[in-house]
Amino acid sequence: MKIWENLIEDTKKIIPSDVQCEIKMINSIDSLTRFANSHIHQNVEEEMTDLYLTFHSDGKTTNLNFNITSLGSIDEVVKKALSEIENNPKDSSWPGLASKENSYDGYRNLSPENPDLRAQKVKDFIDQGGSFNGAGYCSSNVSNVFVWNTNGLSSSDTATSAFLDGIFRSETSSGSSHLGHKTLENIDGEKVGQEAYSIAKESQNPQDIDPGVYEVILGPDAVSTILVFLAVYGFNAKSKVDGTSPIEIDTQQFDKKITLVDDPHKEGALNFKIDASGSPKAQTEIITNGVPKSYFHTRRTSTELNEKNTFHEMFGWGDSFGGLGTNLYLQPGGISKDEMISNVKKGIYINEFWYCRVLDPITQVVTGLNRNGSYLIENGKITKPVGRLRFTQSFMSSLGQGNVLGVGSENRFADSEFGEGILNVPMLHLKEFNFTGGVSG
Amino acid sequence: MFNQINKSIDSAIGSGAQYADARILISKSRNISSKDGELEDFNNSENMGLGIRALVGSSWGFYATYDLSDKSLIEAGKKAYLIAKASSKVPGNDFPLADVPIVQDKYVTPHEQNPFKVSSTDQIDLLVSSTHEMKKLGSSIASGRLNFWDTEKWFGSSQGHEIYQNIIESGGGISSLSIGDGETQIRSYPQSFGEYRTGGWEVIQSFKFLDHVERLTEESKRLLTSPQCPEGTRDLILEGSQLALQIHESVGHAIELDRILGWEAAYAGTSHLQLNKLNEHKYGSTLMNIVADATLPGALATFKYDDEGTPAQRVDIVKEGIWTGVLTGRDSAAIAGVSPGGMVRADGYGRLPMVRMTNVGLLPGESSLEEIIASTDDGVYMETNRSWSIDDLRLNFQFGCEVGWLVKNGKITDMVKNPTYTGITPNFWGSMDMLAGKDEWVFWGTPNCGKGQPSQIGHTGHPASPARFKDVRIGVRG
Numbered sequence: 001m002k003i004w005e006n007l008i009e010d011t012k013k014i015i016p017s018d019v020q021c022e023i024k025m026i027n028s029i030d031s032l033t034r035f036a037n038s039h040i041h042q043n044v045e046e047e048m049t050d051l052y053l054t055f056h057s058d059g060k061t062t063n064l065n066f067n068i069t070s071l072g073s074i075d076e077v078v079k080k081a082l083s084e085i086e087n088n089p090k091d092s093s094w095p096g097l098a099s100k101e102n103s104y105d106g107y108r109n110l111s112p113e114n115p116d117l118r119a120q121k122v123k124d125f126i127d128q129g130g131s132f133n134g135a136g137y138c139s140s141n142v143s144n145v146f147v148w149n150t151n152g153l154s155s156s157d158t159a160t161s162a163f164l165d166g167i168f169r170s171e172t173s174s175g176s177s178h179l180g181h182k183t184l185e186n187i188d189g190e191k192v193g194q195e196a197y198s199i200a201k202e203s204q205n206p207q208d209i210d211p212g213v214y215e216v217i218l219g220p221d222a223v224s225t226i227l228v229f230l231a232v233y234g235f236n237a238k239s240k241v242d243g244t245s246p247i248e249i250d251t252q253q254f255d256k257k258i259t260l261v262d263d264p265h266k267e268g269a270l271n272f273k274i275d276a277s278g279s280p281k282a283q284t285e286i287i288t289n290g291v292p293k294s295y296f297h298t299r300r301t302s303t304e305l306n307e308k309n310t311f312h313e314m315f316g317w318g319d320s321f322g323g324l325g326t327n328l329y330l331q332p333g334g335i336s337k338d339e340m341i342s343n344v345k346k347g348i349y350i351n352e353f354w355y356c357r358v359l360d361p362i363t364q365v366v367t368g369l370n371r372n373g374s375y376l377i378e379n380g381k382i383t384k385p386v387g388r389l390r391f392t393q394s395f396m397s398s399l400g401q402g403n404v405l406g407v408g409s410e411n412r413f414a415d416s417e418f419g420e421g422i423l424n425v426p427m428l429h430l431k432e433f434n435f436t437g438g439v440s441g
Numbered sequence: 442m443f444n445q446i447n448k449s450i451d452s453a454i455g456s457g458a459q460y461a462d463a464r465i466l467i468s469k470s471r472n473i474s475s476k477d478g479e480l481e482d483f484n485n486s487e488n489m490g491l492g493i494r495a496l497v498g499s500s501w502g503f504y505a506t507y508d509l510s511d512k513s514l515i516e517a518g519k520k521a522y523l524i525a526k527a528s529s530k531v532p533g534n535d536f537p538l539a540d541v542p543i544v545q546d547k548y549v550t551p552h553e554q555n556p557f558k559v560s561s562t563d564q565i566d567l568l569v570s571s572t573h574e575m576k577k578l579g580s581s582i583a584s585g586r587l588n589f590w591d592t593e594k595w596f597g598s599s600q601g602h603e604i605y606q607n608i609i610e611s612g613g614g615i616s617s618l619s620i621g622d623g624e625t626q627i628r629s630y631p632q633s634f635g636e637y638r639t640g641g642w643e644v645i646q647s648f649k650f651l652d653h654v655e656r657l658t659e660e661s662k663r664l665l666t667s668p669q670c671p672e673g674t675r676d677l678i679l680e681g682s683q684l685a686l687q688i689h690e691s692v693g694h695a696i697e698l699d700r701i702l703g704w705e706a707a708y709a710g711t712s713h714l715q716l717n718k719l720n721e722h723k724y725g726s727t728l729m730n731i732v733a734d735a736t737l738p739g740a741l742a743t744f745k746y747d748d749e750g751t752p753a754q755r756v757d758i759v760k761e762g763i764w765t766g767v768l769t770g771r772d773s774a775a776i777a778g779v780s781p782g783g784m785v786r787a788d789g790y791g792r793l794p795m796v797r798m799t800n801v802g803l804l805p806g807e808s809s810l811e812e813i814i815a816s817t818d819d820g821v822y823m824e825t826n827r828s829w830s831i832d833d834l835r836l837n838f839q840f841g842c843e844v845g846w847l848v849k850n851g852k853i854t855d856m857v858k859n860p861t862y863t864g865i866t867p868n869f870w871g872s873m874d875m876l877a878g879k880d881e882w883v884f885w886g887t888p889n890c891g892k893g894q895p896s897q898i899g900h901t902g903h904p905a906s907p908a909r910f911k912d913v914r915i916g917v918r919g
Contacts, residue, residue, distance in 0.1 A: 032895050036704045039533030043524045044503040044895065046791040050488065067488035069507045070467065086891050091482050100870040115527035122898055123531050133708035148467075167707045241621050262574070320474050320482045327562065357828040359841050359859070362625055365918070367680055367839050367861075370831045388837055390830075390863070392917055437837065438916050 001027065001051065001106065004146045008154075019082065020056040021150045022097055023048065024276060026315055028143040029074060033118040033361055035166070036135040039125050040119060045112070052276075052316060055081040056078060061091040063318070086326040095299035097149040102279040106157035106272075113140035113162065113184045121164050124189025128197045130167045136176075136196075137168025140184050145315055147278030149393060155278035161246040161270045161421050163413075164192045165370055168200040173385065175199025176372035178221060180413035180421050199351060199373035206387040208438050215347030215405075215435040216339050217377070223330065224404075225353045225368070226395045228259065231324055232418060233361045235286060235294075236397075237301035238322025244361040246396050247292050253396065255288040255404035257333060261285055262296075262312070262325030270413065270421040271326040275312040283318035284310050284337045286325060290401065296323035324418070330425040333407025340406050340429045348433075349375045349382065350388075356417060364396040367436075390437035398430055405429040442605075443513055445595035445837035449493045452518025454599050457503075458495035458525065460538060461518065463599035464510070464748060469591040473564055473613075474583050478573030478770060480565055495521040498511055498535050499885040500528030500918035505791040532828045538776035541751045550609040551738065552641035556589035559642045571615045571650040578658040580617040581625075586635055587613035587645060588888065594748075597614040602750035610741065610782045610900060611644040612637025612888060615654065619661040626664035626858060628657040628843055632682035633826045635793045636902065637886035639743045660844060664858060670845045670860035672916035676820030677862055678813055678909045681877075682709040683842055684803065685885035685903035686826045687900040690868045692724070692731055694892075695835035696766070698773040700796075709835025709892050713866065714764060716777055722764040725870025728806055728908075729858065731759040733768060735799035736784060740902035741886030745784075748794040751783035758801065760869070769794050788897035795893050800884065801905030808877025820848040821915055823860045839863040839917060862915045869910060 002027050015021050026045070034042040049068040054061065055078075062085040064077065071077060095099045116136040140162040147155045162184035167176040177195035181187050192233045218226075230247075232239075239245035247253065263283040264273040274280055277299055285293040296312035300319055312323030341349065348370075356368030370389050375382045397403065409425030416423055444543075446463045453461035467489045474482040491514060492505040502525025504517045568585040575583030590610040597603050614635030618627045622908040626632075629632040638644045638724075679687065695712045715720065735753035736859055737743055744753050749771050767777070770785040773796060787794040814822065827842035846853045847858030882904055890899040 022564075030895060033528070034894055035704055037533060037702075038531070040500050040528035040531045041533065041536075041704060042501050042503070042793055043528045044501075044505075044793050045491075045520065045524055046505040046790060046895075047473065047507065048490075048505075049507055061483075062521060062549045063482070064482065065486045065488075067490060067507045069509060070487040070489040082562060084485070088559065089484055115524045119527045119530035120541065127529055133703065133706070137707065139895075169706060178726065198798070242618075244582075244618075247549040318472075318482050318484060320476075344693065354833060355830045357830045358840075359828050359861070360624055362620075362623055367828065367917075369837065371831065371833060388832055389841060390837060392839075396499055404814070 001144065001245060005050050014075055014078055018057065019044050020097055022054040022146050024052040024315065026143065028141060029042045029112040030141050031112055031115065031118065032137050032139040033115065033122055034137045036120050037090055038238055040122055050135045053081065055076065055085055059090045060085045060088045062088055078084055091409050093300055093304055095303040097151045098153050098277040098279045100152035100381040103153050104155040104157065104274050104280045107144055108158040110142050110158060112142050117184055121184065121187055121189040125164060125193035126167050128190055128193030132168035132170050132197060132200055134166060134168050138164045149278065153162055153278045153327050155274050157272045157274045158244050159270060159272050162187055163420055164189055166192060166196050166427055168196045170204050171198055172199050172201035172205050174372045175203055180270065182268065185424065191275040203385040206385040209386050211389065211435040211438050212432050213432050215344055216348065216430050217344065217349045217434060218410050218428045218430065219351040220414040220425050220427060221352045222350045223425045223428050224258060224416040225356055226398055226414040226421055227328065227330065228418050229356065229358065229395050230364065231328065231364060233358060233364065235296050236322040237295035237297045237305060239361065241301055241304050246362050246364055249436045250298065250423055252291055252401060254287055254399045255401050256290040257404045257407050258287050258290050258399050259331040260287040262327055263328050263329055264327040266327065266329055267323065269327040276315045277311065279311045281311045296325050298323040308364060316438040326422045332409050332411050332426040336409055337427060340408060341377055341382060343406060345379060347377045348386060349377055354396060363394050365394045367392045367393065389435045391434060392436040393434045397431060400404060403431045405431050442486060442595040443597050443603050445509060449491060449514040449518040450597060450599050450857065452515040453493060453495040453522045456522035457728045458497055458518050458522045460496040460599055461493060463491055464597045464790055467593040468789055471557065471589045473568060473587045475568035475572045476582065477576045478569055479571060482493060483565065491517060491523045492501030492863040493845065494793060495515050495525045497522060497525035498529055499526050499533035501793060502916060503793040517599040534754050536772045538674035538771045538779040539775040541771060541781055545603040547605045549607040549637045555609060556611050556642045557591055557830045557872040571654055574651065574654040575617045575658045578655060578841065579662055580658045581620040582618040585615040596748065596750055600751055600901060601707040604746050604750055606745060608639065608744055609641055610637060610639050611641055611753060612886060613645060615650050615657065615914050617661040619665050621665035622663065626661050628661040629825055630657055632885065633843065634889060637888045638884060640739055640742060651902040662859045664844060667856045667858045670821060670857040670916045674912050674914055676817050676909060676911055677913040677915060678817065678820055678848065678853050679907060680824040681881065681883050681889040681905045681907050682885050683823060683826050684905040684908055686829055687840065688801060688803055688886055688905060690829060690831045691838055693836055697796045698767040698769045698777055699766065701777065702773055703876045708894050713834040713836045721767055723762055724759045724764045724867060725762045726873045727761045728873050728876045729759050729762045729870055730804040732756065732804060733758050733782065733784065733799045733801045737800050737884060739902065740800040740884040741900050742902040747783040747785045748787050749785045751781050753783050756782045758811060768796050768798060786899065788899065792895065797899045798901040800904060803877045805879050805882040805906045808875045809877050810881060813877065813907060813909045814848055814853060815851045817848045817909065818850055821860060822846040822853060824849055836866050859918065860915065862913050862918045863917050864913055869913065872911040872913065873908050874911055875909040877908065881906040
């Protein structure tokens, strides 16, 4: 990309030899077509080119970021950075720059999707809803990342994604569905619409049930919520550095049916194959048969814990966040949805969780609610839709030994509170889940 | 800048848009974080670009670009129109726009010291020394953060608006985290995630972090050995910053007109409020008087015009417990037949402006925290938010706080840990029976309100003073 090449050429000429410098550029076109009350009401596109610059000199570090328009001249930026760096205290945990050998060339010059195609996908969805009220979005994205440093590393990658996410609402119910793929043309709008409509239809006139401990079947979006919380607050090595992670490597903390990998090379994976240091990511075992195998490391956390770097540094998130896997895949089991339901004597099917918050990071006790489709299952059959429930439940225990009764046979990209497209998961059947409140509080 | 904006607007209108407006922003931010007496992150950020929105029929089209060349600006106007036009494949009723005054004006946030002109050494030193002291006193993790924003906005519209605003915001906070056997306890000041206002470096100086390091560290350590908050139904007394978040979640979001109209249904949700119940619905007790006021000096959501050029104003939301007002934009106000309230803002140049809370606050009462505690026989006083969760109708909520204090026979007795409370919005607000007065009324600020798709972060204000609620379910645990 010409902008990038020119910037790096100019930078090379002016960086003093005793200064370590790393420059990252994110160039993307994000497009999103939003609909509500069964028509498109907001339709947006943003083209951005953001730069993240890190300078390290005399044991001190400073970070600057600009978009390409506000950057002005790189000469002045370098002068400003080197002047500011003098004010900073020593950076005792500076982990250094990635080496030249880590360079990776994955850039592809791709064009954004067309707003007409997004509108067509929305129409395909809406057309499945009959008299129900449809809302949601169809998005598409092309992102390019570039990393250069004074060690001589030069890396780039390109990723694309598209999502269709929608709900249908009746007077008394709602149902949702969500699909993701690398390209918009592969999103089946009718399928997403049919799923959402079917759930909304079957969820009408929900009944209250008493709070308590229930067996549950969790849809992919609910499963992804549990895993993303464990990923951010547990497997993120920064939480280990801070002493707040509940995860103990090589200890049987989860049920043997749980195997989670981070694999940017898996067919269909949506996110970058390099991390923000510019280094290539490899397939990483996170949980194998219920045993945690690795944290998500950055340069800093791997240095601080003296462990091997797994290259999970996030573009644009800063050192205080830590690391996170963005191509997570929960290994499927062999149980179909119907078979899973038939195995439940008395339990609840939860399509989605909503507004989940951690009460304590070490115990991973989380509170939240259900929405967009929940049913009571009795003697292997769905008997009635159920209304709003609040849970207060340890997510560690929810996947603990003996609590995972079954793993679904079909994976899909699921939404999560930390973004979509980072988790590809099946349904789960759990033995116990603690609901602490109903519709009346 | 207005010349550049008008090139883009003219292009959108020339392409066929009914209406167009555009903003050029230069946004600066500085984020500093410190842990255990060391600098953890120091980041200066600056970006610049244009966002233009065009109205065609029943949809907004929006395009944002960092490229401010004439060619790009003209192209941006055309793209905004074409994106809006693509929406006609799935059309609704045409969007009307409520009339607002067409103004040319300038506004700069009143401030004493621009935080970007203060030595970064002073800013870093404040955090490093505060966290160093807490660590020395025995904190497991002592952390602190400062955040500053300096945003210049040029807004123009096809109706003739030309408004320049320079909004300056400052905030931050410190926390002591203590780690025990399988648990963590935290105490934060001025509130969890920090306190934020419009204004300059003087905002941070007023917090006097170092005066609080000893208390925070001692309390976070003591919480580890304190008993659990008892479970049951009791009187609940909320400290101001927790009440501010309660207002944000159970009132502020519920009164957003875009939610009430269903525009946010798939993500943020809708509202339990129905427009046909405006001026009738009982939201809470007669002590409950809520206003949305974007003119309060120093509050976080204070400005002179919103991102549609509508003047900032004060709007009654709840009067003596009756729901009377909503948060609006020009389109939603016209649909609902109410006056536009100047409550539309965007997160940077790259996002579509949307309905946002301004300073949605609870007007003070006539009591005091001291009097409230003295008149409580059996209750819990909870301070500083630790967790929050509420359903998508804004009815069923559960909050956790950092610390609870048992109140018995008019006196604070024991510290309790992991205090939580849960309730249903109108029942909860209906149970408010005592409210502290103006001396304890603080303009709390929330800098992290998420809404919209693509996601936007909003800065909102919530003036509040401590209050008491009767017979609330507390102590819910997993």
